[in-house]
Every structure is written in structure tokens, then in C-alpha cells.
Amino acid sequence: MAHTMPYVSLPVSQADVTYEYGPDSARRDGVQPGSIEQFSIDASDQFPGTSRQVWLHRPAGHSPSQESAVMFFNDGWWYLDPAEDVRAGIVLDNLAAARELPQMVGVFVDPGVLDVDGVPTKHRNAEYDAFDGRYATFLLEEVLPRVEQRCAVSADPRMRGICGGSSGGNAALTAAWTRPDGIGRVIALNASFAQMPGGNPFPTLIASEPRKSLRVLLHAAHRDLNWNSADDNWFAENLETAAALARAGYDFRLVTGDGGHSPNHGGVLLPDALRWLWSETS
Template structure:
């Protein structure tokens, strides 16, 4: 039995921010990992876009030893050591503890169309319900990473929040043979172009070989509305996943549409995915 320390519930569910644990800060004696960066400006899946990709490996990682990959949508936003998620710091700490394997972190920015009046391609890539984004990662990102490091052929993970959470879940759903571990922090299922497809697909009996961490914020966008309710869509997706015997862990927090709670949860989410 695990005994959790007592924490009082806040009365105001909207004005809540969570304190980070020790694995979200540089730890004494843990050497920071190495970070390489490259640019993709010749995408086949998303022609006319350019984006940066950062590749993080923990200190002491052997590039010839086959490694699993954890991809992060919204690349630098998730890698930034001063940001809300600090995923590179977390990966360094967990690898030093032996809590997870020596995972190569791949941080992929959404595309920018520099010649367009609407340069941000984020929602086009992240909110879609097809396999184009997963195919882009598999065919255009991972081969570039494999040129730097020896990678396992499958069993990778993918993480994202908001629309990036949609993209993470959809990549796992579309290509579970590659992305078997999924983290979706307060995903924006409600704003997918045709609506959230997953409760319907799951109620029809569809199933994937996935391990999923799904986070919902109680005061997310539209939390008390009959439609466009981001909180309810996450709960309904989680319920459908449990009814179809998926390996899912649902975490519900207070607060609004913010990356803060997801960042706090990331160390334990990664431990659970690689348990």
C-alpha cells in the first residue's frame, strides 16, 4: 500500500498552480545531457514549412547502444529548462536514477510557413485526426535522429499538451507499432476539425496496444458548457479507454488550460510509461 500525504483541496479550482518536485530541477551530481539541433525545411508531409528539432541525450549515453525515443510536440517549449515542462532536466534526472532507460528526447517544433499570411501550421498538424503527422515523425524526423544515434525500431513514446496532446494521442492511435507510450496533457480534443473521434471509435470496439497517461484540467476551456467542453472530452475519452481495457492512467487536476500541472506530472508520467 502507498500512503499519500494529506493535501487540502483548494476552494477556488481555477486559481491553482502546482509546485514542482525535485526531478524538475537540476540535481546536484547529475551532469546535464547533450543537445543537438537541426532544421527541417524540405518536408514532404508539410511542404513550405520550416521547423527546428532538438535532440537531447543524457550524459554518458552510448550513441551505438539502441535507444528508445520520447518525442515531444511544441519542441523548445517543452525542452526549455526555465519553462513549464523542463523535459530535458527531467530526462537527465530520471536516467541518472535508472528510473527509465537512457531515452533519446526529440523535441519537434510545429511548422512555420514563412511565405504565408497565416504562418503558424500548428493546428493544421496537431488537431488533425489522420496519420499525416505520425508519418511525418516516422519518415522525416526519426531518420535524421537515427543518423546521430542507434534507435530501437519501435516502442517509442510521444508527449504533448493542448493541441500537442491531440497530436500525441493521434500519433499513437494511428501508428501504435511505433508510438506505444503516449502522454496527453489537457488535450484539445474538442477543437479537432470533425470533433473528438475517440469516444465513438472506442465505443465501436476499436482498440490499440498503447500505454496512455491522460491529464485533464477541471477548469479547462468550456469546462461547464454543453459543447466545446475540453474537460469533458478528456473525461469521455478516458472512460472509453477504460471500458476497452486500455492501459490508461487518468490524472485530473484543478486550474485552467495551462502547461504547469503537466510539467509537474512529467517525471512520474515517464516512470509510469516505462515501468
């Protein structure tokens, strides 16, 4: 199907750009909000000593006996909060009401918190930036069973996706890469591949390993951190990851925008990112 895109002017300055949200990122008349259930995980095999909160979102009309697709969201409440930049719960409600997604539950997982001498200490970067299978295994073997106690979910990895931004974008692609048996779809917004310990592993791995059954959407900002530097260039690392996916024949999409390391553009893109990510299933 051919599409004609409306004209949008190109900003001359890239330094201070804010994108306006579309109608799917706001509550709509006639769309009933879904239900949100919160639960805690106070012990973890993969991340000993951590505790965290998880929110399970089910759209209105959700059938608990019907197997659902699953969409994990890193940085849990921050992605779910209707007053913040991503507003994923509102987006899921609107897309579900329009029947533009398969029946889906959103699983919003906060990063872990450690008690260090009585002081709550975030474990976010240790979980999200590491290139190993611990975070994916945590989602699949410690979080997902708690979801399955509440509703039926699909066992097909192509019916499970993950979304995250910045270090959460690292965690999203790493989770699917290390556990393609459990997660098959990825949205990585402004991923901070440049700060992964040991450097960004993905361009080399994508080029050298057999193609995995993954569908990936990457988002990058032209003025992300160190955008014009030879080292630690966050924009360039996203472009190089995208180029490797293209050369390897992956089912992927790259979206670039102006501005810096901000969640605004990723939040604006989320409705269409989800539409594209799940387009052949809905």
C-alpha cells in the first residue's frame, strides 16, 4: 500500500527540538482504561539482594484465558506513568481499542534496588548495561511466571517483545539477543550502547553470528551524547548497530530524530513503533 506523508519542515537547529505527541498518547473519549496490577519481587536468583516493583497492564476487555502477547517495558513505572514522556499504558489502551495489536499484556519492570548499609541504591546500570543473559533470564524465569499466575500468555518468542530507552535500550536488545528463545521483538530508544562495559558488542556479533529470528526497531538522536566525537559517540554506535542489522538481512527499522539524549521523541514514536513491531500479527 502506498502512503503519502504530510509535509514536515526540517529544523535548522538540532540543539533544542521537542516533538509534539500524537492522539494515541492521550486519553481518548470512548476508550476505557485498562487495569493495572502492581506486585513486588523482593528476592532474585539472577540479581541477589535486589528488590523491585512490577506493574501488569491489561487493556479493557482482556480475556485472561486467551493466550496473550507480552510486551516488557524496562524502567517500569517511568514508562507507565501517564504524566511522563512515554505514557505506554495510555498507548496500549488506545491501540488495543483500535484492534491494532494482538491481545497483549504490558509488563512494566522497575530496575532493582539494593540495600547498601541501609541506603537504597539503584542497580539499573549493572542490570541494563551488562552484556550477558542475566536480565533476560530474570524476565523469563522470575517475572513471567508471576504474570502467568494472573493470565495466560503465549509461549512463542515471536509473541513477546521488549522496549527500553537509553541503558534500557541496551537491556532490550541484549535480552532478545541472548534469549531469542524467549523474546523476539525489540524497541530500543536512544540506546546507550557506547557506555556498555567493554564497548558496543553488537556490530561485530550481528556481522559474525547466524541471523536470529528477531524484529528490531532502533531510534537514535542526531545530537545524542558525544555526537561529534571519535569516542563514546552514542549516535554513531546506534547507526553502526543499525548498519550491521541491515547488512545481515534483519527485519529491522531505524528512526532518527533531532535533539539530544531525551525520552521525548521516543515517547512520541511509541504508538507507531508498536504498530510496526507487531504489524504482521494484528
